[in-house]
Amino acid sequence: MNLTNELISINELNKSYYSINNETKTLSNISFKLYKNDFLGIIGPSGCGKSTILNILSGLISDYSGKINKKKDLKIGYMLQEDALFPWLTIYENTILGLKINKKLDTNSKKYVLNLLKKYNLFEFKDKYPYELSGGMKQRVALIRTLALKPDILLLDEPFSALDAQTRLSVSDDIYNIIKNENKTIILVTHNIEEAISMCNRIIILTKRPSTIKNIYNIELDNNIKPTEKRKLNNFNYYYDLIWRQIDK
């Protein structure tokens, strides 16, 4: 990984939330780098501030201290915990929402979205409404809505947490496949250790609040197979054990 591949570097990131009665320090001295085609996982106990990191990177939160260097013209997409599809819009209208708001809806971008819908088996549903789709399909629509803006980096905030256990596995396969196909760089926030190991090539473990980085692990599993297949590899359990012991209970 050379320097030109570095997309984001975060240095000494600190963040506190304030209320009338107290100050809650959430992030403390978080530093890491993100490289092109990284699939970086961030895991830690719930409430530790994992999502805060994504909110800061995407620009939703602007009052923090620390330095964040982003590569010039870096486009960041964000996929939320739930699909957040608008029930009064069709699937197609939902996927072009970001384009419309950014005034980037033209024949090219329309074509691009329709192509994504075709590629990921949603084309025939494009004129249907969200309630007519399964949870997994809705999550794919949400991903396409994010991809429509052609982001370089995708931030995934517990993207499967609203799904049931069965769907969760198949959807993570789907989403993983789409992300690999589209050649994106990812930061995945999750509290699910298996999910992180099966999808990521690097995992940051955060401590309890105020979160610091406890450890960063490189996950060396075959990247050409699906997450559900990775779970069957021998090394999977080794990593699971390694990480599980590190997470604060």
Next chain:
Amino acid sequence: MTYNNYIKKTKRNKRIILFSQLFILITLIFLWQYLASNNYINSFITSSPKNIIITLINLYKQNNLFIHIFITLKETIIAFLITSIFSIIISVILYSHKLLYKIIEPFLVLLNSLPKVALGPIIIIWLGANQKSIIMISILISIIISIETIYNAFENTDKLKIKLLKTFNASKKDILYYLIIPSNKKTIFSSLKINISMCLIGVITGEFLTSKAGIGYLILYGSQVFNLNLVMSGIFLLMIISFTLYKLVNLIIKNSSK
């Protein structure tokens, strides 16, 4: 076969309900007439269906009936339009300026809990004893609750969807246009339905306080000269007007949400 049975059953139920409703209505009317014509009740203070019809025909012959209906309708529709348009605009302004809302919130609560009819005399002194005052009273009665309803719905919009739009760098205007307004269409429409009823209440209240014509005037005048036939006729007309207006608003909403 079972599906057909289901359809048959549903249709039969519908018919039973309609016939029962009509039966109750007609029985009550006939009972009222029967009791009145046989002097079981004093028709001088209860009036009777027959007398109501005669009164209405007389009003029609004197060329007054439609004038009164038209005046009340006009006042109600003007008040309804102003209330509906302004409550949406004010809700949007308050939603986009949280600080402003926090500042005026106690005043809104105060105004909301105040019986607006108490302001009637002041309004009449300020605006004069005319239709302007009636419309103003009607607006005052309906607008505060309408603003509160719409504003609260705006406030309760799914936070995750707002976050989603913010990840697209949406401006406040974008969020209003793409999310807040469309996701609260139902609440806005149902507040329109409430507004039309509230505005009619307001107009009648206003007409009770000051008027030269209108259904409220008919009722008030009737009671002052102890002409219960006129009072009952006014109430009967009012029932038809409020039902028609409600259905009309419903129809417009249905067509516009298609």
